[in-house]
Amino acid sequence: MSYNSTNSGLVVESKTSPKEHPSSTRKTLFMCLEYLDLSLNYLVGTLLDDIKQLSSKLKYLNLAGNNFTGDIPAAIRSLTGLVSLQLVANLFNGSFPPEIGNLSNLGELALANNGFEPQYIPSSFTKLKKLRNLWMTETNLIGEIPEGIGNISALELVDLSENGLSGRIPDGFFLLKNLTILHLYINRLSGSIPCTVEALHLRVIDLSNNTLTGTIPDDFGKLTSLTHLALFCNQLSGEVPVSICRLPLLENIGLWSNNLSGVLPPDFGRYSKLKEFQVPLNQFHGELPKYLCANKELIGVIAFDNKLTGELPGSLGSCDSLEIVRVHDNQLSGKIPDGLWTSLNLTTLMISNNLFSGQLPDKVSSQLSLLELMNNQFSGPIPAGISSWERMKVLKASNNLFSGVIPQEFTALPSLSTVLLDGNQLSGHLPSIIISWKSLTTLNLSRNQLSGEIPASLGVLPGLLYLDLSGNDFSGQIPPEIGNLRLSSLNLSSNKLSGRIPYEFENTAFDSSFLNNPRLCSNIPSLHLRSCRGETRKSNKLSSHVIAAVSSIAAVTFLVAGICTIYICRRYRKRSNLSDSTWKLTSFQQLNFTEADILSSLIDGNLIGKEGSGRVYRIPINHSGEYVAVKRIWDNLNLDQKLEKEFLAEVKILGTIRHSNIVKLLCCISGGNSKLLVYEYMENCSLDRWIHRTKRPYSSNSISVSVHHVILDWPKRLQIAIGAAHGLCYMHYHCSPPIIHRDVKSSNILLDSEFNAKIADFGLARLLIKRGEPSTTSVVAGSFGYMAPEYARTRRVSEKIDVYSFGVILLELVTGREAHNGDETSSLAEWAWRHFPEGKPIVEALDEDINEPQYFEEINSVFKLGLMCTNPLPWSRPAMNDILQILLRLQALGERINANEYDVAPLLQNSES
Template sequence: MSRLPLLLLSILVLVSLPFEVISQNVNAEKTILLNLKQQLGNPSSIQSWKNSSSSPCEWPDVYCVEGTVAGLELGNKNITRTIPASVCDLKNLTYLNLNWNYIPGGFPRVLYSCTRLEKLDLSQNYFVGPIPDDIDRLSSLRYLYLQGNNFTGNIPPQIGNLTELRTLFLHQNQFNGTFPKEIGRLSNLEEMALAYIDFVPSSIPVEFGQLKKLRLLWMKLANLIGEIPESLSNLSSLVHLDLAGNDLEGKIPDGLFLLKNLTNLYLFKNKLSGEIPQTVETLSLVEIDLAMNQLNGSIPEDFGKLKKLQLLNLFENHLSGEVSASIGLLPELRTLKVFTNNLSGFLPPKMGLYSTLEEFDVSTNQFSGQLPENLCAGGVLQGVVASENNLSGEVPQSLGNCNSLRTVRLYSNNFSGEIPAGIWTAFNMTYLMLSDNSFSGGLPSKLAWNLSRCELNNNRFSGPIPHGVSSWVNLVVFEASNNWFSGEIPVEITSTPHLSNLLLDGNQFSGQLPSKILSWRSLTSLNLSRNRLSGQIPKEIGSLPDLLYLDLSQNHFSGEIPPEFGQLKLIFLNLSSNNLSGKIPDQFNNLAYDNSFLKNSKLCAVNPILDFPACYSKLRDSKTLFSKILSLILVLTVTILFVTIIVTLFMVRDCQRRKQKRDLALWKLTSFQRLDFTEANILENLTENNLIGSGGSGKVYRIAINRAGDFVAVKRIWNNEEMDDKLGKEFSAEVQILGTIRHANIVKLLCCISSENSKLLVYEYMENHSLDEWLHGRKRSSSIGESAVHHPVLDWPTRLQIAIGAAQGLCYMHHDCSTPIVHRDVKSSNILLDSDFKPRIADFGLAKMLAKQGDAHTMSSVAGSFGYIAPEPNGGDDEHTSLAEWAWRRFGQGKPIFDSLDREIKKSCFLQEMTTVFDLGLVCTHTLPTTRPSMKDVLEILRRCSPATNGEKKTAFEFDISPLLGDVTCLSSNGRGNR
């Protein structure tokens, strides 16, 4: 019994020892964490780490296992310093997350001392340089996240020695070398992302087929070439395969459609050819995107077995045959896009009946028969796009009850009958394009509130334009040429404030035109030809500021041409085949308008250049005639006296002119507008006295073309003996784009003049130069030959109107051109201003028309001077220094927008409008393309920011878009150093 107390004391000592050790360990880790906090610059987000009695396991962002620190969650903590070596003093650290910070420097080798580290997340930081060759020293790693940084060079082969890796995310970096085949040794790898990287052109290693546990393979836009290796068919665990946006060619391996677990297959925008494998056993497929390739053959009938399929994109290929009716029975199908192929036959008759179909685009094929009756049975259909086919019959009545519709494009088919009433008024309807069919019926008095484009050309619509047209407030384009419309054109149509194109030619309209124009301030094209209109032409048309095209030919107009027409800056004018009389305005009395006034026998001209009789004054008498005869005799006498001198001068000039003609013969003029000058006017004035600017692509001159003080701007693209390829492409792009498009907010290219080693582009001259000069230039020459002066500050209303005008031009390029155009170099120096500060978008040397079938589908790297360029077409330029990056960083830091405004206007009374436009700029420059608004939406928001709409100032809540910004930490998927 005497030994019992001693035994109990021994047990008590043994039990207390672990607690003492744990206590010592807690204090040590507390000290380590507090030092770490200090070395990281004491970020405010971890200020709660304090030397208190509590265990660090109770601190936020610290995770413990069995009382010891095992993980640190330090993501998005505003850390701007390099990682200190002391972090590895936490001997049991297995998880370290430092993502979404601003950590600079190279890959942190100090982490090699963290011998138990299993999960490392350094994504979305400012790391630079290569991944080190000895990265395999982190031998315990299972999860490695390095995406969204600026790592360069090669991915080292030693990464294949990290045999415990489950996840390898390296996407969205600046690697400019290769990726190793040794990755194929990572037998435990489950997820691999090497997307959005400009590797040197590389093929997919066959060794990747050894990754039997791989579930995610994401190599989108990775500069892949060659064929897809058959070995990828061995990836039995594969769930998500994305190889889109590369230059892969050859056939799609049959085995990919036999992988039992595959749900997402993205191979779009490659150069794949051959047929789609016809045997499909991968019944788990949810999304298939094989669009924009060179695939041929038919669509596999086995696709009709894919009961989980939600998206099927096969557009822009060379597919033929029919679409199986079984595809229309798929219960989960939401998106079907097969446009621009050679498909034929009937569309699946039950399409949409058993699924919640959202997008349906079968345009530009050879389909026949009728549209499926139940496309909108699910009630969420947003678009019916079936243009350019051989479809016939009537539009299903069920579409008239589809309130979710945003676009209906049925042009260039054989449809007939009336349009279901509900289509005209569907709440979200934006585009209604029905041209080139045999539709009949009349126009409703009310249209969808948001309808911006209504095209009805070449149909059999009839009846009047209803007086309710005044409610079509968002209409931008209304085309109804070649129909049977009749009656008078109502005055209410002139109250549509955003209308830019009004084409009503080839109808049966009669009566007089409205003499009061209410809101046509945006109108650029007006065509009322081939009708029965009569009376005088309203003088108010001459006050339309943006009108470029005017065609009133083949009507019964009478009276004089309004003198106010001389104020217009028309590209095209046709008043022929009417009953007009009196004087042709002097501004049109030139050869540029030689066909504009034909078949108007009572017209005349003063000092006629056109083939019209001279206008004689009734006050002329014989005395005036006698005086003129005497003057003529005097002139002839003087001429005879100096005939010898003239003959001598003529001989000298003749030699000079022969030389000039030889020189002129080497030049070729290509006109895009009607001109009132010749190439000689331009070439003779390319002197240093007329030089107004120079840049990387040549020199710019201001040249007078007449005595009235009219000028043109001439850009000399190059002047060297051998053609420079880059400048040659810029010249071709400028001519291709500006030679085919017309808009009041796009600079007008008048002509190009070319020789073997020199190219000249002749534009309209902008008196107020560029927006850049007004925003950033402290001094500038107000006109040629004047001394430098301080220019006044642009006030906010002027700036906003410039922004609206520029947005109108971009909206036209993106949405209203038959082939959309992307500018790729929008900046303030490329926004020119006329005498009224109306903007014109200029410098299309880097612009591209978006690809049509058969064209190249990828966008070349962007070169040239630096402006804001969206990340996805950027060829590697350093966007780190852009205005967008600066604005996003300030926003992410929570700094007041007021501090970012121009100090010269921030004291104005328009703070709310300026804040809204700043927010809009942030949304527009977001790194995710899907989160950016369209230019149409941008234009609408800017217009709502305008100080007055219908005379009333908009309140802040009507155009506040700050909710669109959301949480900045959630919005960007692109690296902070890779925007």
């Protein structure tokens, strides 16, 4: 008989006679069970009583994906008929008993992803002679691997990854004739890899992220079934055996971050359909293998930070499957193969710090978004055809020999975020119309021969943070529009600029921004410019009577304002019992307000929200309608330590990172009985208020407009999802160390006036010590409905917990439901996982505001992506960069999808794989 379970209910199949008494039927059922599957039901409790009711006839027991706690009881030894035991992804936090070794019929043992206490692998496990699959990833194993496990001849899969195992790899592993998959990555294993290999059926070997030494065994060249070889992040040395490159099924090889040397074997890619070739951060010399893309399936060539010489292989010039090439920091030379520039799927080309030459082409791959070629010998003009580089986001071409003018066509690229063209021989005027650069954050054109006036249109670029035009021949005045920018860095030194600098830059933050411009002036001594006093004013002279009248009015106004200010400040001091001297302001941006502007406006009339740790205010900072948002965190004797940590975390993170999809922290003010974080103000507040009807409309004192009659349509929702994904990708992949937010939710996604999304509230964020290496927190922090199940269970922090939370936001955007209110008994993610397998039309789940047929395919794909992101098993969730690419493709291909000319399913299938 069998006893099966699905998320929607339990089904019992039994041969028990219906005439039996009900009380005895249940007992008979459990005593006769052969197959029991209760996986993915979120069951709670311990197993002791349940195990005692089961029979030795039971062959298959699957309790994966529940919330069972405590130990695995020793009573499990009575289940002598067990063939498969699956306890993956629960909350077990005790030990697993050595009695499991008595289950002599066991063929599959899966204990992965639990919070067991640190323990050794029981030596009794070596008695499981019929064991085929041993899956114990993330089970807190320590000590050495018992040598006897290598003697279990039936083993086909061994996964002991992401534990604390130490010592040597048992020789017996590579002698197992049936072994096909061996995962020992992310441990503390040391010593050399066993040299004798007889496990000739091995398809996957992953020994990465250990401290292994010695050489790569020559016998690996005998593994004719091998498809994946991962040995990266070890201390291996010597050369790569030539025989490995001739393996007929080899698809992926990862050898980075070792001490390997010698010449790379020339036949890589010649005899197999090679897809990923990753050998960076070693000591290889000589040329790259010339057959890398001989079979036209190569996706990535990553070989940076070696001593490679010669030209790029010609096979890369006809490799349409290629997506990424990273060969920077070598000694490569010659021209880039013509076909490589226009490879159909190429997204990333990083070839900096080499000796490459040639010119930029008119056309590049339509997918190319990142091009880095700094410190080479490229020459010639920037081609007018650059206007076709529509996907380009990052262009870094510093320190080459580019010459000629910057064409107007260059300014037509709407996705550009970073442009580095410093240290070239560019000349002429800057294009005056650059309004297409709305995504630009960094522009460095220093050390060229550019001339003319600085275009005023630079001042309307909304995201520009870093501007460097130094070392050129710019003349004329600095456009006052430049003062509108919220720059973190400005360098206009060593030009021929004249006149007074914009008042926004007259502070010590820009004390080296204007050097070596003899005709510039300022009245701020720290800027090291001549004084503007005595300059002839261009405005008409006023009569002495008018001047006197104006002066009198100004004096009276100043006196009244002073009295009012003193009155307000005294009221504030009385309320807070503080003096100004107790407050400390730390600035992270250029500020156009003072500490007093903030402190005097912390009144109930400006209150827009309350949080567990304090209040949020909307505070005007001038008469032109500008506002900032101020988060006030209260000190409390009972919560002081916790809030102090949150405050320091947010200041530390937001004060050092810059991204257009992460809320900008302007300054922090601390003192007295509270701490203040001052942010840029987001006009459209948080996402949850737009997609959850229970939170509409805004209160009258929160913002100046109401969204009660405003609908957030699907294009805006997709735009918001892409913006939030950009922010998380920046945190996960571009920050060092990576940042895990830990509290991604719709109320922490803020929207500006154009509905651009920015991630906020980093009080729970955590810096990872090492990318890809999970860490553990002392307490679980986050929000119900958004919290990944493995985080709640084990407190282990990885990028995948943010992925889970982001998946919930995708489901919110599609359904309009709240994360903690999928139905009466479960979260939105749980509800969605039940809804989708039941085969219900997705249209039944849609928010009525986006139930529009022309967007149905896009919405359906995002719903599926949300399911993938909220998979209960973290390793089954896609990475944030993959999620972002899927969303971007959905947006770009939306018109063709709606016209049924394009099937988006392969995008999701590729991500799943």
